[in-house]
Amino acid sequence: MPSLPVSPLPHTPLLASATVPVVSNPATTPTPKPRAKVTIIPELCKGCELCVYACPSGNLTLSPALNSKGYHPAVFSYNGQRGACTACAICYWVCPDMAVSEIRRLKL
């Protein structure tokens, strides 16, 4: 039976000297302060989720409640899944219905 070629293992000294990225512990990492408050007009929102996916801080989600048109409108939270709102205004620019009415900077 012919023997199969085997790939050599990576050079061990290189592996030993490889740096491992330090992962911060979410339990001990202080929560960043939010820099802004975002206002969304529920009646203008059609729940398309463009802003939800575009927000780099994960500050926007869809509400479980319905608006008068039967859509789940986007709602803002100060500290999202990936950090606090930074007032980047991406949610404002991606919304096709101008439902993001105000991004008010907070005093730090």
Ligand code: SF4
């Ligand atoms: S301003 Fe930026 S960080 Fe804040 S909710 Fe909108 S997209 Fe997210």
Ligand code: SF4
């Ligand atoms: S992008 Fe605009 S319409 Fe779409 S979910 Fe966000 S606020 Fe609502």
